[in-house]
Amino acid sequence: MSYYIGIDLGTTNSAICSYDGKETRIWKSPEQNDVTPSAISYDRRGNRLVGQRAYQAAAANPDNAAVFFKRLMGTSTPIHIKALGKDMTPEECSAEILRTLFGYLPEEIRKDPETGTVITVPAAFNQMQRDATTQAANMAGIGRVALMQEPVAAVMSVMKAHNSDGTFLIYDLGGGTLDIAIAESIGAA
Numbered sequence: 001m002s003y004y005i006g007i008d009l010g011t012t013n014s015a016i017c018s019y020d021g022k023e024t025r026i027w028k029s030p031e032q033n034d035v036t037p038s039a040i041s042y043d044r045r046g047n048r049l050v051g052q053r054a055y056q057a058a059a060a061n062p063d064n065a066a067v068f069f070k071r072l073m074g075t076s077t078p079i080h081i082k083a084l085g086k087d088m089t090p091e092e093c094s095a096e097i098l099r100t101l102f103g104y105l106p107e108e109i110r111k112d113p114e115t116g117t118v119i120t121v122p123a124a125f126n127q128m129q130r131d132a133t134t135q136a137a138n139m140a141g142i143g144r145v146a147l148m149q150e151p152v153a154a155v156m157s158v159m160k161a162h163n164s165d166g167t168f169l170i171y172d173l174g175g176g177t178l179d180i181a182i183a184e185s186i187g188a189a
Contacts, residue, residue, distance in 0.1 A: 004115070012068075038070060075090065095137075098140035121133055123149045167184045
């Protein structure tokens with residue numbers, strides 16, 4: 001069976017879903033949340049936390065955490081992690097989030113060579129930022145990746161869910177961007 005994976009790699013929160021041709025399913029974090037904070041944190045021993053626990057640890061120990069790194073995608077701005085004594089790139093940070101999200105999927109989906117993945121990016125992302133997102137997916141070990149602008153993905157979802165004629169205004173108020181799309185459906189029935 002072929003699966004399609006959708007990942008919203010967000011500035012503040014990220015999420016992953018799968019589509020098997022009939023049903024869309026959002027995969028929950030170990031804490032049973034639909035979204036996972038886009039946060040990475042390390043303790044003094046270099047042990048990594050990702051997601052909710054990392055977000056909570058970041059407040060107490062910001063020198064050993066990475067948050068809001070999506071805003072730096074496509075730049076050479078380093079993210080210094082004191083506990084590791086090294087700098088990470090925004091792509092490396094994003095790869096950690098992608099790897100964690102992909103780990104929520106059952107093994108049969110992760111290992112299926114036919115599985116394709118779409119990662120959404122802000123409409124304003126330039127080519128360097130798009131390339132950096134693709135690089136992060138490669139670093140996370142995710143193959144067969146395509147990028148889609150966030151408002152386009154939102155419009156496609158709404159049009160699928162509302163099989164009727166009309167004009168739709170879709171907005172995505174994210175942690176780092178605001179994207180708006182207007183779509184008209186004619187003859188959907």
